[in-house]
Amino acid sequence: MNIAPGTARRLAAARDIAAVLLFCALVWLGGRAVLGSPYLQKERLTRREAAADIDAFFSRIDKTHPLPRAGLTPESWDGLRRAAQEEADLRLDEFGRITVRDLAYLLYKAGAGLGDANTRPLWRPRRKWKDQELKYPPFTVDYRLGKFVIDAAADGELAGEELTAIDGVPFETYIAPLLERISAADARYRRAAFCAEQGFWWDISGLLEGKQAVRLNFRLPDGKVRVKEAPLVSAWEFRRLAGTPEHVRPKLLVSRGVAWVDLPTAAYNRSWRKACDAVFAQLRRQRVSALALDLRRNAGTDARAASYLLSYLAAGAGSPARGQDEIYSGRTKLLIGPGTANAAALLAARLRALGAAELLGEESGGPRDAYSPPVTFKLPHSAMSFSVSSRKPPEPAALAVPDIILTPALLSPHKGDARAFVLERAAADIHTQKQGRQQPQSVLK
Numbered sequence: 001m002n003i004a005p006g007t008a009r010r011l012a013a014a015r016d017i018a019a020v021l022l023f024c025a026l027v028w029l030g031g032r033a034v035l036g037s038p039y040l041q042k043e044r045l046t047r048r049e050a051a052a053d054i055d056a057f058f059s060r061i062d063k064t065h066p067l068p069r070a071g072l073t074p075e076s077w078d079g080l081r082r083a084a085q086e087e088a089d090l091r092l093d094e095f096g097r098i099t100v101r102d103l104a105y106l107l108y109k110a111g112a113g114l115g116d117a118n119t120r121p122l123w124r125p126r127r128k129w130k131d132q133e134l135k136y137p138p139f140t141v142d143y144r145l146g147k148f149v150i151d152a153a154a155d156g157e158l159a160g161e162e163l164t165a166i167d168g169v170p171f172e173t174y175i176a177p178l179l180e181r182i183s184a185a186d187a188r189y190r191r192a193a194f195c196a197e198q199g200f201w202w203d204i205s206g207l208l209e210g211k212q213a214v215r216l217n218f219r220l221p222d223g224k225v226r227v228k229e230a231p232l233v234s235a236w237e238f239r240r241l242a243g244t245p246e247h248v249r250p251k252l253l254v255s256r257g258v259a260w261v262d263l264p265t266a267a268y269n270r271s272w273r274k275a276c277d278a279v280f281a282q283l284r285r286q287r288v289s290a291l292a293l294d295l296r297r298n299a300g301t302d303a304r305a306a307s308y309l310l311s312y313l314a315a316g317a318g319s320p321a322r323g324q325d326e327i328y329s330g331r332t333k334l335l336i337g338p339g340t341a342n343a344a345a346l347l348a349a350r351l352r353a354l355g356a357a358e359l360l361g362e363e364s365g366g367p368r369d370a371y372s373p374p375v376t377f378k379l380p381h382s383a384m385s386f387s388v389s390s391r392k393p394p395e396p397a398a399l400a401v402p403d404i405i406l407t408p409a410l411l412s413p414h415k416g417d418a419r420a421f422v423l424e425r426a427a428a429d430i431h432t433q434k435q436g437r438q439q440p441q442s443v444l445k
Helices: 006-034 045-062 074-091 100-112 187-196 198-207 237-241 270-285 303-314 341-355 408-414 418-444
Strands: 043-046 097-099 137-146 149-151 164-168 211-220 225-231 253-257 259-262 289-295 331-336 358-361 376-379 384-389
Touching: 043 045, 043 100, 045 074, 045 097, 045 100, 045 376, 045 384, 074 100, 097 100, 097 384, 100 198, 137 187, 137 237, 149 187, 187 198, 198 237, 237 259, 253 270, 259 418, 270 303, 289 418, 303 341, 331 341, 331 418, 341 358, 408 418
Parallel strands: 259 289, 289 331, 331 358
Antiparallel strands: 043 097, 137 149, 149 164, 164 211, 211 225, 253 259, 376 384
């Protein structure tokens, strides 16, 4: 094909302009990514910069957050603002600067004053797992039936025991400075949220700085309290105790005809939907008769993801609409607790109301007003991200109430393992169902 010389020149010029624009776009995006890297962010702010960031934090909440604010009066709201400024002044070093870490710590407290579980800084420290100077407690805790229980410990003797005190101070009093910085309207959810991110809270608070060991008081099953001194552990050892961070995709395990799906959170994106579709496709292929869904640590599920799950578990509910052959037809059991909040709690309550699932565990936690969805902003000087609730639904969110409360007496044959109890109950249901099908045949004979 012949192209006129003038047309060829215009095409070449358009190509060159497009190449220059593409190069400029790549340079701009690359520069933005480099400048936005946490490794290039400021570690300290001047008093003036910190004051400007605090003002920006409160001003953005004023413009975005719906009223009323968890019963806060205008006077108490202004009091939170003044308290944040005063605490920032107290944390200035000899050069009149404050660390971004300290600024985040005091802003967590200000955001928690709203009690909506969404308005809070999103700052996280850079992990230095090999830093031997970082010290953590030699245990992790879980909040069960109103008690803090040692979930894992460097000393295996402590695992499963109720933790009552550290260094002679009641444990909840010891971590009170941390609990007051966790954004939540429900005290049970606040404690569960601490357990979900306890490594972060021990790190940012510095409660254990300068210590080499802690004295632990723990209660035995017979009610007696024992005292034991335990050395602090390194960041790497604590990471091993706490386990690796949970993946947002559902994890499926199938045993004895029962499927166990651990769902710590659910982000509504293509990757998560594909993983969810694969899980239910596998349930159909293997003809799994019972499904146990663990929502005990699920406080951040997107409402659309909850609706997506609901469409697989209950006919005519959720979105998108599904054919009868796609809907899971087996028995469903949900394991819930104080850490089950927001859309996950609504999902559990909805399935129970539809008679599509049996709920086990404890009453769900989370804010009854369920402010949502949060909007993310950045502070001008520290570049710290923070989220602010933008809307309050017309009706309060319902709490999910279990059909069976998993008390220590129920779990004692399973050494306190709720998962083992639920799996055994699901397997027993399958056995009962099979016997029910076989009985009419034996009567005919």
